Amino acid sequence: MQLDTAERGFSFSRDGPLDMRMGPSAKLSAADIVNAQPEAELGRIFREFGEERHWRRFARNICDARATQTLQSTAQLLKAMRVPSTPTYIKGRKQIHPATRVFQALRIAVNEELAVLEAVLPQAIECLAPGGRLAVISFHSLEDRIVKRAFLTAAGRNFAQGNQQDSWDLRNHYMQEEPALPEAPTVQLLTKKPLQAAAEEAGFNPRSRSAKLRAVQKL
Incomplete structure (x- = not known):
């Protein structure tokens, strides 16, 4: 899998x-x-894209570092961010690495993941x-919101109803306008x-901890 390939x-x-x-x-690449x-x-x-609390500090640190050298490797980016290269532990428990959300954000930006996901769901x-099923597994909240919105819209339901904060307090430039509902529902949730x-699955498959699965069936 490309995610596990250092190159x-x-x-x-x-x-x-x-x-x-x-x-x-x-x-573009992440280096670009x-x-x-x-x-x-x-x-x-x-x-x-990363929902990173310290976005100002990391952006400033990276710009300061690139003024003296071009950042070409993941190790150089970590050094520029001024974060440790190894995981940190608090009370014996492994913590989320400080670079996790920055790397996630860069990956999303490089591959335009949110725009691609938003475009492909109606096509899928x-x-x-009729009777066919579509199941989508998302791995962070921005993806899950897009899937939720697309499925509710296809089911003829108003995404904003009961989800006012979730639907409009989005920290990205996608989905700023509420889409028109279909004339009739095309799927069942x-x-x-x-x-x-x-917990058992998360224990042997750590990546599943953040996974969320939603599914619909075509009417």
Whole structure:
């Protein structure tokens, strides 16, 4: 898997080129973004796509570092951010690494993941035969909101009803306008709330801890 391949630059646990492109169609690499984008734009990416609390500090640190050298590797980016290269522990428990959300934000920006997801969901629903099912697993809140909105809209339900804060307090530039509801529902919701991994599964598959599954069936 590309996420576990150091040469693809997705992980900060092993040094590799600062790439993060899922495929050759991506216009920019992570190195292109961190070395060329203004500090304000880096901060926006970290804040909106990574939901990172310290976005200002990390953007400023990166801009200070790139003034003296071009950032070309994941190790160089970690050093520029001024965060440790190894996990930290509090009371014996492993904590989320300070670079996790920044790397997530860069990966999303490089591959335009949210825009792609928003565009493909209606197409996937359209392709279903009657009785066909579509299940989507998301791994962070921004993805899950897009899936939730698309499924509710296809089911003929108003996303904003009962979800006012969730629908409008989005920290990204997608989905700023409420889409028109279809003339008639085209799917039935199979999951009123997302399904999440039980503690047993999360124990042997740590990545499942943040996973949320939603599903619909074509009418």
